[in-house]
Amino acid sequence: MAVRVQTEDFDAGAEIAVLCAASPEVGACASFVGVVRARDGGDGVAAMRLEHYSGMTEKACEAIVAEARRRWRLIDVTVIHRVGELAPGDRIVFVGVASAHRGDAFAACEFIMDYLKTRAPFWKQECTGRGSRWVEAREDDDAAAARW
Amino acid sequence: MAVRVQTEDFDAGAEIAVLCAASPEVGACASFVGVVRARDGGDGVAAMRLEHYSGMTEKACEAIVAEARRRWRLIDVTVIHRVGELAPGDRIVFVGVASAHRGDAFAACEFIMDYLKTRAPFWKQECTGRGSRWVEAREDDDAAAARW
Amino acid sequence: MAIRILYFAALREALGRPEESMELPESVGTVEALRLHLCGRSGAWEVLGRTRNLRMAINQEMAQPASPLKDGDEVAFFPPVTGG
Amino acid sequence: MAIRILYFAALREALGRPEESMELPESVGTVEALRLHLCGRSGAWEVLGRTRNLRMAINQEMAQPASPLKDGDEVAFFPPVTGG
Numbered sequence A, B: 001m002a003v004r005v006q007t008e009d010f011d012a013g014a015e016i017a018v019l020c021a022a023s024p025e026v027g028a029c030a031s032f033v034g035v036v037r038a039r040d041g042g043d044g045v046a047a048m049r050l051e052h053y054s055g056m057t058e059k060a061c062e063a064i065v066a067e068a069r070r071r072w073r074l075i076d077v078t079v080i081h082r083v084g085e086l087a088p089g090d091r092i093v094f095v096g097v098a099s100a101h102r103g104d105a106f107a108a109c110e111f112i113m114d115y116l117k118t119r120a121p122f123w124k125q126e127c128t129g130r131g132s133r134w135v136e137a138r139e140d141d142d143a144a145a146a147r148w
Numbered sequence C, D: 001m002a003i004r005i006l007y008f009a010a011l012r013e014a015l016g017r018p019e020e021s022m023e024l025p026e027s028v029g030t031v032e033a034l035r036l037h038l039c040g041r042s043g044a045w046e047v048l049g050r051t052r053n054l055r056m057a058i059n060q061e062m063a064q065p066a067s068p069l070k071d072g073d074e075v076a077f078f079p080p081v082t083g084g
Helices: A012-020 A056-071 A102-119 A139-146 B012-020 B056-071 B102-119 B139-146 C009-015 C031-039 C043-050 D009-015 D031-039 D043-050
Strands: A002-006 A028-035 A043-052 A076-082 A084-086 A091-099 A122-128 A131-134 B002-006 B028-035 B043-052 B076-082 B084-086 B091-099 B122-128 B131-134 C002-007 C019-023 C055-058 C074-078 D002-007 D019-023 D055-058 D074-078
Touching: A002 A056, A012 A028, A012 A076, A012 A091, A012 B012, A012 B028, A028 A102, A028 B012, A028 B102, A043 A076, A056 A076, A056 A102, A076 A102, A091 A102, A102 A139, A102 B028, A102 B102, A122 D009, B002 B056, B012 B028, B012 B076, B012 B091, B028 B102, B043 B076, B056 B076, B056 B102, B076 B102, B091 B102, B102 B139, B122 C009, C002 C009, C002 C031, C009 C043, C009 C074, C031 C043, C031 C055, C031 C074, D002 D009, D002 D031, D009 D043, D009 D074, D031 D043, D031 D055, D031 D074
Parallel strands: A002 A076, B002 B076, C002 C074, D002 D074
Antiparallel strands: A028 A091, A028 B028, A043 A084, A043 A122, A076 A091, A122 A131, B028 B091, B043 B084, B043 B122, B076 B091, B122 B131, C002 C019, C055 C074, D002 D019, D055 D074
């Protein structure tokens, strides 16, 4: 299991290759990549900044992964979340889950994303032509996390 | 949208990068990689052969993707399924879905996998130390497809 | 009418052929009637009577037992699929 | 008792500081009491009273209003999270 919080980009293909090779019993690898949208509703986004609570972030991500491992039969999990300055089109987050069968991998991957969105201390600040603003939390995200 | 049936391996990272760059509105890319398990239950699997119904396979995959596009808001979809001889640890299948938001991407990716498993004309033959056998269809897979 | 028939996977192996062309008797108008007609060859062909959940396609689309056949059709018989 | 307090995101900007250390009065024994104590500074500090769904953590774990404080704790206040 790996949780990484970093400013650098990541290589989703390399991460998936590591997960697929985690054990001879891996049959499924579900993964997710989040991207900075260049348009969010009407406004063009020029840049984004990701702030986080160093120390708590890693603990929160590890707790989320541990909870996923309790709920599903998983072989390996990787979570990477970028922080700092990002541009439109940049990758923000990677979650990859390796399992013997796809049902566990899909469920755990979506669960981890839903929990990351509501329980890990990251905050997005968008810069548009009209200045910068802190992104508001979405009720959709609370609803998504409450399903599990 | 791309559907490819091929003997060659694929590069999941490159496929994900293409999906993420499909439009400035992409915010989410959910993907799945299926792998030949080196152990399936008790027996060691030495090799696997994937047979398919050339022509119908491509049509069936395209129909599945079209159905996913009717059900969810998707920006782009890639399906790659390998055929021919495969070894344990080899990648078999890639499904990637780009969307503005993760809910659509996750649901469509899992839907496409469940439908591929039950509606696309591929057949697996496993070679173990005890000879070769055609893999039996799993009731689990029918149940997974019936959920949607 | 003339049709082409394809067999896949375990069925192809059991029947010892991947495909054949045949001229259908007047009485064979549906894919189910074709299946029973082929079963009538006896021997290995009984497999078409006992394959659990045998699947049938006409012109590369999944077919139902009652789906009608027409001249030039490509019919396929195969076991449940196991890709992915 | 002495604690350290961290502020994040919009809260950090509104308060003009990322953190501070303070000696707590005897009367402040929970994270909710601390929030009210800080609100009492008035001016910008009112933001701690009107941030919708204000989140609180003690020693890097999510806390409830009634969670007790002890000497040396690291307390954090922040708005709902928006990563991912």
